[in-house]
Amino acid sequence: MTKTILIDPVTRIEGHSKITIHLDEQGEVADARFHVTQFRGFEKLSQGRPFDEMPALMARICGICPVSHLVASAKTCDALLGVRIPKAGADLRRIINLAQIIQSHALSFFHLSSPDLLLGMDADPAKRHVFGVYEENPQLARDGIRLRRFGQEVIERLGGKRIHPGWIVPGGVAQPLSVENRDQILREIPEALEMILRTLEWYKASFAAFKAEIDTFANFPSLFMALANAEDTLEHYDGSLRFIDADGKLLANEPQIERYGELIGEYVEPDSYLKSAYFKPLGYAQGMYRVGPLARLNMVKRAGTPKADAALAEYRSLLGEGPLLSSFHYHYARLIEILYGIEKTEQLLTQPEILSKHVRAYAKPNAFEGVGMSEAPRGTLLHHYKIDENGLIQWANLVIATGNNNLAMNAGVKQVAQAFVKGDKISDGALNRVEAVIRSYDPCLSCSTHALGQMPLVLELHGADGDTLDVVQRA
């Protein structure tokens, strides 16, 4: 008798989703699917809006990573204007983008995933949450809160407010950086470094306990995609669109990002509002790829800053050279990116020209179509707009980081379910692991949902003979 297990909602992620697990006649997992259950419609509702409203509008997609959309949208508008923005403006955008990554990674690691990492996947659900972390390891909790606040305060000092800052605009940024704000951020760097280095030490001593999860959390060959620079160091703002395979072989390196459509295809499954992106030259199923911290570290030779270089070298000495394939390692990769983000922020702030008053280029539209790309906390983010002669949006397409990971998330859910969900004895820990593999990707579902057509989302628990069977469900 077949059976369907429903996890609804998936907990400790951003946004709304559910997971269905289908058991065969022998009680083994036959299939598992990740369904995104929320619809936003930003690509549609932006039609008819003046293009220079788009950064502010697109920032409202998300309250966790609005800066990512501001950056990608502003870069798209830069392409419509046909401008080259001043170096100080570009570097200030880089800094706020890194601050976004720092605070978002801190949220993901400390608030969403650390309950599993500290208390264990099988811990009592009544305690396996962020407040359980606060009680079990106050130092880890303090560091998490302070690191997140550090990133948020950098955003506020540059952009004027922590959420939806309107400072990133077409052509650059709205205001130069003041000496006072620069100096205040620099004063906070040493403590931020201390906190992330302490967390890295804790994590290195802890993750070995998760061998079973490392082996089964989306641990399979896939392609990887990220922005790349000529130095082969971490690149979050500009660069080429690069794909590598599971062995690290270069498959594509496209500096003209407006040609992304030759490399990225999108498909809509009928059971989710999340589009599935794939590497077009290999087709829908074979072209599965991953983005985000794991992909970015797989792509580079060095991180690009001293302490992060050392941390990356140690990460590779512990886990192996070449692309890492287990999505469990997203957690470790996130910590290294936080370290890099803090160091890179310091480097950029200590350049004298960061205080330049020349931070914005001005123009009228010089193109009817533009593409902008950046690295968001969760991976590569792309905005693509078409405008008419009045500068009004005619069409928009967003390829969101989490959508880039959709195929891999689904494959990961199935792999974990097959490893840990057995027959008619379904433990809370097993179900938590199914959720935890999704958490390792740190999906932002509010960002990523788009609809093309209907979503016939019908939840049923039934046997081979059509009778309703037990439902295992989380409230």
Next chain:
Amino acid sequence: MRVLVIGYGNPLRQDDGLGWHVAERLAVRHAHQHDVQVEVCHQLTPELAEPISRADRLLLIDVDIHLEPGALALTPLQPSPSAGQPSTHHVDAGWLLVLAERLFGRRPAEAATLRLGPDGFDHSETLSATGQRLLPAALAQAEVWITR
């Protein structure tokens, strides 16, 4: 005596932004006072625990749907260790006091909430007529609390 005022809410949802609007005005009035800090935010989050731990007196300002439109009420705030299901999108005010003490070793000796009665949550950056009439009274009440 260090005073911390936190006004929160969504300024895009009409009267849900009342706490935000009150706090914005307080921030301007007290911009040059070292002993009064005003935070304006969308919601209460764990990141507020540390600044709360440094304050001697804490005032939170937000709407309360259980109040009549246009009403206001000032009530003491007590620590509440078991305040509902935790979420990183929103934490209970009383739980923040507990968190401040547990993680940072201290909480304000006095804490209060200024609750404001909303009259609409439309998609608007403009307060309702009731909300606009309530704003000066809310400011005055907050100032009395801050300066006593």
